[in-house]
Amino acid sequence: LGFLHFLHIGLNIVLSVLIKRNGMTLKEHPFLPSSAMVVSVEVLSESRTWEEALEYCRVHHDDLASVASETEMLLNQRELPKHNTTEHIWIGLRFLSRDWLWMDRQVMDYEAWGEGENPGVRTPR
Template structure:
């Protein structure tokens, strides 16, 4: 079952587009899918982007977590689009400083009635994802 939803918002010189993909893929497969469609896994670089993505995710029937463009590489968490990490949304466990080799991919918790958070996730788990 494939479903693609696009969202565009304009907020004072701010335009953001994202596609929620309800296919279940590993982190690498999701990245490849987004790039094949001239996008990238979504980098959640601001609180505004987080709120817009969460708003759209609440309309969808998705996995509890969705892949985003966040990866642990060379000893640090990086956004795959190269943005500086001026915004972070780690959950109660905080930002993992040295995650297990399998847990080096970032997922966003689909929040119901509260803010979503980032979580280190098993890269081989099959989740829905967001391209932007």
């Protein structure tokens, strides 16, 4: 475990998850349910800020990855070792106004914080 750490400064990997159903990505079909299956993980080995990563993913795909279930966490953990990643990656989770929010507007029902992580406090590293 340990691939999906939340909001670290100075990361150099961007994770974009393409959601597909019937051959369409969310860009093409914006009303897919959140239960659509994760079928592709794209990892870019480029140094970008979180905002730059979000913009890149929104322009080229759909959004930074949301990890809204244990199944999605396990799928990402299975795929990431295939991509020569560093330990930390950007995902679509943001701490705003005392709340954690997924940028794709999914409800944050699933939490899997790393050991020693405090989900109520945003601490830059």
